[in-house]
Amino acid sequence: MSYEIEYSKEAETDLAKFKKSNPIAFKKLHRLTEEIMEHPRTGTGHPEPLKSGNYITYSRHITKKNRIVYDIYDKKASVLIISIEGHYGDK
DSSP, rough: OOEEEEHHHHHHHHHHHHHOOHHHHHHHHHHHHHHHOOOOTTTOOEEEEEEHHHHHHHHEEESOOOOOEEEETTTTTTEEEEOOOTTTOOO
8 A cells, every 4th residue: 555645744844944954864864754654664764653653653764863753644645744853843
Protein backbone atom coordinates (compact mmCIF):
# COMPACT_ATOMS: atom_id res chain seq x y z
CA MET A 1 0.00 0.00 0.00
CA SER A 2 1.30 3.45 -0.85
CA TYR A 3 0.53 6.38 1.45
CA GLU A 4 -0.27 9.87 0.19
CA ILE A 5 1.95 12.61 1.64
CA GLU A 6 0.45 15.87 2.89
CA TYR A 7 2.29 18.81 4.49
CA SER A 8 1.20 21.13 7.28
CA LYS A 9 1.75 24.86 6.73
CA GLU A 10 4.70 24.74 9.14
CA ALA A 11 6.24 21.82 7.24
CA GLU A 12 5.83 23.63 3.90
CA THR A 13 7.69 26.63 5.33
CA ASP A 14 10.38 24.35 6.78
CA LEU A 15 10.70 22.55 3.46
CA ALA A 16 11.29 25.76 1.48
CA LYS A 17 13.86 26.97 4.00
CA PHE A 18 15.54 23.56 4.16
CA LYS A 19 15.85 23.37 0.37
CA LYS A 20 17.83 26.63 0.27
CA SER A 21 19.88 26.31 3.44
CA ASN A 22 20.78 22.61 3.43
CA PRO A 23 20.68 20.96 -0.03
CA ILE A 24 22.42 17.73 1.08
CA ALA A 25 19.95 17.16 3.90
CA PHE A 26 17.12 18.15 1.53
CA LYS A 27 18.07 15.24 -0.76
CA LYS A 28 18.06 12.88 2.22
CA LEU A 29 14.68 14.26 3.25
CA HIS A 30 13.37 13.53 -0.26
CA ARG A 31 14.56 9.90 0.01
CA LEU A 32 12.99 9.56 3.47
CA THR A 33 9.68 10.96 2.18
CA GLU A 34 9.61 8.38 -0.61
CA GLU A 35 10.34 5.65 1.94
CA ILE A 36 7.57 6.92 4.24
CA MET A 37 5.12 6.59 1.36
CA GLU A 38 5.83 2.85 1.21
CA HIS A 39 6.35 1.97 4.87
CA PRO A 40 5.95 4.81 7.37
CA ARG A 41 6.82 2.81 10.51
CA THR A 42 10.06 1.13 9.40
CA GLY A 43 13.20 1.97 7.44
CA THR A 44 16.07 4.42 7.62
CA GLY A 45 16.27 7.42 9.90
CA HIS A 46 15.38 5.40 13.01
CA PRO A 47 11.58 5.81 12.82
CA GLU A 48 9.95 5.75 16.23
CA PRO A 49 6.61 6.72 17.73
CA LEU A 50 6.79 9.81 19.92
CA LYS A 51 6.60 8.90 23.58
CA SER A 52 4.07 11.61 24.32
CA GLY A 53 2.24 10.94 21.07
CA ASN A 54 -0.97 9.14 20.37
CA TYR A 55 0.46 6.15 18.46
CA ILE A 56 0.05 7.90 15.11
CA THR A 57 2.85 10.46 15.53
CA TYR A 58 6.31 9.29 14.47
CA SER A 59 9.70 10.89 13.94
CA ARG A 60 12.79 10.06 11.88
CA HIS A 61 16.29 11.49 11.84
CA ILE A 62 17.18 13.61 8.83
CA THR A 63 20.43 14.86 10.34
CA LYS A 64 21.83 14.82 13.84
CA LYS A 65 19.94 18.05 14.58
CA ASN A 66 16.86 17.77 12.38
CA ARG A 67 13.90 15.41 12.49
CA ILE A 68 10.86 14.82 10.35
CA VAL A 69 7.74 14.51 12.52
CA TYR A 70 4.60 13.06 10.95
CA ASP A 71 1.21 11.52 11.67
CA ILE A 72 0.13 8.26 10.02
CA TYR A 73 -3.51 7.78 9.06
CA ASP A 74 -3.93 4.15 8.01
CA LYS A 75 -7.65 4.33 7.16
CA LYS A 76 -7.02 7.18 4.68
CA ALA A 77 -3.63 5.79 3.62
CA SER A 78 -2.07 9.19 4.18
CA VAL A 79 0.80 10.72 6.12
CA LEU A 80 0.71 14.31 7.37
CA ILE A 81 4.19 15.77 7.76
CA ILE A 82 3.98 18.14 10.72
CA SER A 83 7.50 19.55 10.89
CA ILE A 84 10.87 19.05 9.30
CA GLU A 85 13.38 21.35 10.91
CA GLY A 86 14.73 21.16 14.44
CA HIS A 87 14.46 18.53 17.10
CA TYR A 88 10.79 18.43 18.04
CA GLY A 89 10.14 21.86 19.61
CA ASP A 90 13.66 23.36 19.85
CA LYS A 91 13.57 25.81 16.94
